[in-house]
Amino acid sequence: MTMSQGSASSGGRRRRGRAAARAETAFFGAVVTATDLLPPRIRYGYVHPLTARMFRRPLRHLAAIGVRSGAIALPPATSSFPATLCCALLTGSMEVGGIGSVIEVLAAAFPMAGVRAVVICTADGARAARLRSRGVDVVVAANEAEAERALRELNPDVIESHSAPLPLEDAAIASGIPVVPVLHNMEIHFSRARWRRFARVLGSSPAAIGVSESVREFHARHVGAELAERIRVVANAVPSESAPDADERRAARAALARTLGTDLAGDFVLVSLTRYDAQKNVAGLVSSFLATVTADQVRLVVAGEPSDWAELRRADALRRCSDRADRVTLLGRSDARALLAAADGFILDSFFEGWPVAATEAAETGLGLVLGDFGGARELVDRDRGGSFLIPNPCGPAERVSDAAVARARRRSRRQPNAHELGAAVDALVLRARDDSRAPVRTWAPGEQLTAMVEGHADVLRRAVARGLVEARVGRVEGSS
Known part of the structure; x- marks a missing residue:
């Protein structure tokens, strides 16, 4: 075979490969669009398990590396409360x-x-095991009756409900213990009921x-001003780990290169740690990246x-x-940690x-961020002005997101x-x-954000307990008069 024949054969394979990819894009786009038309309980309870059985395939992954710069460091106590x-x-x-x-x-x-925590959850797992190793009581309660029993035995002063399933929430309300709901997300699937x-x-x-402020505004739109007050x-925070040093970055970079099967020398590696689901817009991210990023040697x-x-x-077909x-x-x-140590930047759309x-x-x-305008994004970008970037949300204002708006945006992932x-x-x-040879530098003190989160939660909990005691006294006085 001559060189020109080999080149023509290779070009033909590429054309056929792209034609197959376009057909797969249309097919999986139709699956996604049809799924979005179904009620959420059907979508998540039946369709996703079915499509997992039909479309699952092996995926490469990056394992933890042996080199670590340091362990998680919780900041010292700053509260005078026992x-x-x-x-x-x-x-x-x-x-x-x-x-x-x-x-x-x-x-x-x-x-x-000054707060002792106990955890009541619906399933055991690695996080529960780690908490038990720290001396934290973790109880598994699969239903309302088990949650009621756990609350009686643990006898907490106050409850934080972190998107708890309804049976556990019912048990908390029935206990008479003050309940503080923690709102983690935009609940776009909530019905009027x-x-x-x-x-x-x-x-x-x-x-x-x-x-985040976006979460507060989103919920305020559905409950009215008085309750919204x-x-x-x-704000959420994470424990401050020591930033990866040069040895850890080299080891992580080499491990990622082996996983990808390519040489990363000279590449700018942009990482997105996420889930593949409707919320995370991975298909839109892949399509937008490939269509609009002009800088050389950037890898997503x-x-x-x-x-x-x-x-x-x-997303893979679009790629x-x-x-x-x-x-x-x-x-x-x-x-x-291995991915972030190997990365030059982080993106979430x-x-x-x-x-x-x-x-x-x-x-x-210490990574620079590119974030869509969703809950928490403005706060994170504001902490690193000039080093991180906020872009418009792909489906509209963050506080007005809805299931219908997400479905419309998913249909136009390519545009x-x-x-x-x-x-x-x-x-x-x-x-x-590439213009700045300095190592990434935090613009806030290590542990500062975590301290603010923990003390913010603790302050709300103490106020909730105090209010509950006042209301109990008022109830006793009214009952005796």
């Missing part, structure tokens, strides 16, 4: 998503603010916590748990439609977030309205990194 207050943290499974991470941090760090229930819960609660914003690495395999397969497909890699669930824990971890390691802003922000992030 550890006399007991708070039960009520939730579902702690193993998926950012809520479990927040609960683990709170339960471990609450003693700094579910919002009425939330309003009743908030009305009977002494206070609530929203993890009970919601206090306490997405890693996370596939909760929606149709979304992952559509393969491009002649720059090799610049994007989709990994499975991987070690967060979700349709909605309450407060992105992964982006907070990236900021703690999202923030695509050019995303490309410009990535180019600016790359330019800044």
Whole structure:
């Protein structure tokens, strides 16, 4: 075969490959669109498990590396309160998503603010085991009766409900113990009946916590001004790990290069730690990146748990439609610290977030961020002005996000309205990194954000207990008169 014949054969294979990718894009796009038309309980309870069985395939992942610069360091106690207050943290499974991470941090760090934590969750797992090793009581309660029994035995002074399943929430309300709902996300799937229930819960609660201003505004739109006044914003935080040193970065970079099967020398590696599902907009991120990023040698690495395999397969098909497909890699669930140590920047283009824990971890390691305008994004970018970038939300104002708006945005993943802003922000992030030879520097003191979160929660809890005692005294006086 001559050189020209070999080149023609290779070109033919590429054309056929892109044609197959376009067909897969259309197919998985139709699956996603049809799924979005179904009620959420059908979507998540039946369709996603079915598509997982149909479309699952092996995914590469980056494992933890042996070199570590330092361990998690909780800041020293700054509160004068004795550890006399007991708070039960009520939730579902702690193993998926950012809520479990927040609960683990709170339960471990609450003693700094004079609060002893106990955890009631619906399933055991690695986080529960780690908390038990720290001396934290963790009880598994699969239903309302088991939750009621756990609350009687643990006898907490106050309860924080972290998106707890309804049976556990019912047990908390029936206990008569003050309940503080912690609002972690934009609840776009709530029906009118579910919002009425939330309003009743908030009305009977002494206070609530929203993890970002966007979350507070979103819930305020559904419950009215009077009840919204009970919601206090306490931003999420993560423990301050020492930033990766040069040895750890080299080891992580080499491990990532082996995982990707390519040489990363000279590449700017942009990482997105996320999940493959409707919320996270991975298909839109991949398409916008490939269409608009102009800086040379920029590589996008997405890693996370596939909760929606149709979304992952559509993102991969969109990737393969491009002649720059090799610049994007989709990994499975991987070690967060290893990926962040190997990265030069972090990006998240979700349709909605309450407060992105992964982006907070990236900021703690000193990475510049490119974030869509969702809950917590403005706060994170404001902490690193000039080094991180905020772009418009791909489906509209963060506080007005809805299931319908997300479905519309998903249908136009190949032409999202923030695509050019995303490309410009990535180019600016790359330019800044290549023009500045200094190591990344935090703009806040280590532990500062975690201390603020823990003490913010503790202050709300103490006020809730105090209010409950006052209301109990008033009730006794009225009953005796």
